[in-house]
Amino acid sequence: MQLEGLQIRRAEPDDFSAIHEMFSCPKVFAGTLQLPYPSREQWRQRLAEAGDSTYNLVAVVGDRVIGMIGVHTFPNKPRRRHVGTIGMSVHDEWQGKGVGTALMRAGLDLADNWLNLGRLELEVYTDNEAAIRLYERFGFEREGTLRQHAFRDGNYVDSYVMARLRTARSET
Numbered sequence: 744m745q746l747e748g749l750q751i752r753r754a755e756p757d758d759f760s761a762i763h764e765m766f767s768c769p770k771v772f773a774g775t776l777q778l779p780y781p782s783r784e785q786w787r788q789r790l791a792e793a794g795d796s797t798y799n800l801v802a803v804v805g806d807r808v809i810g811m812i813g814v815h816t817f818p819n820k821p822r823r824r825h826v827g828t829i830g831m832s833v834h835d836e837w838q839g840k841g842v843g844t845a846l847m848r849a850g851l852d853l854a855d856n857w858l859n860l861g862r863l864e865l866e867v868y869t870d871n872e873a874a875i876r877l878y879e880r881f882g883f884e885r886e887g888t889l890r891q892h893a894f895r896d897g898n899y900v901d902s903y904v905m906a907r908l909r910t911a912r913s914e915t
Contacts, residue, residue: 746804746840746841746842746845748804748805749802749803749804749841749842749845750802750803750804751800751801751802751803751845751846751849752800752801752803753798753799753800753801754790754793754799754800754801754808754811755790756787756790756791758790758801758808759783759786759787759789759790759791760783760786761801761807761808762786762790762801762808762811763781763782763783763786764834765808765809765810765811765832765834766781766786766832767779767780767781768834768835768836769835770835770838771832771833771834771835773895773896774832774868774871774874775830775832776893795818796815796816796817796818796819797813797814797815797816798813798814798815798816798853798858799811799812799813800812800813800814800846800849800850800853802833802837802842802845802846804837808834809833809834809836809837809842810831810832810833810834810837810842810843810845810846811831811832811846812829812830812831812846812847812849812850813829813830813831814827814828814829814850814853814854814858814860814863815827815828815829815830816858816860825859825860825861825862826860826861826862826863826864827854827858827860827862827863827864828863828864828865829850829854829863829864829865830865831843831846831847831850831865831874833846838873839873843873843874843877844877844880847877847878847881851863851881851907855909860909861908861909861910862906862907862908862909863883863906863907864904864905864906865878865883865904865905865906866889866892866902866903866904866905867902867903867905868892868893868895868900868901868902868903869888869900869901869902869903870900875903875905878905878907881907882907882908883905883906883907884905884906884907885903885904885905886903886904886905886906887903887904888901888902888903888904889901889902889903889904
């Protein structure tokens with residue numbers, strides 16, 4: 744499904760207010776390791792000081808940021824240069840509309856065709872079924888379970904460690 748007007752581009756430091764707003768959404772921070780009540784200043788610094796090893800892409804409709812995927816690489820770790828980790832979020836109002844699929848396509852294109860990453864890793868809460876289905880569609884496989892991995896909403900929750908090897912079959 745192609746969402747009308749959706750564009751993917753590199754995140755800019757000026758996007759910090761829109762990203763702050765997205766990470767203020769209950770489903771977004773509950774699905775990440777972020778805490779509720781994010782600071783605008785922390786997001787401004789995070790985007791302005793991303794460095795050469797982090798690539799943040801945003802999904803935009805009109806001038807509104809509605810999703811983000813980050814690809815983090817390890818250029819200074821010789822034995823992990825072929826690896827990237829990803830994290831992704833979609834604004835509560837835009838979940839289930841193809842934004843995650845568009846972000847994954849762009850993130851995997853960047854990882855495969857421009858960064859030469861052979862392995863992508865991620866962590867996802869075991870109860871985030873929609874995200875797990877999305878990742879599996881793109882060739883990610885569960886490699887293990889992190890028990891009591893994070894504290895969320897008063898409880899310890901488990902996460903899956905998932906990875907995708909470039910040689911694995913994936914959606915394109």
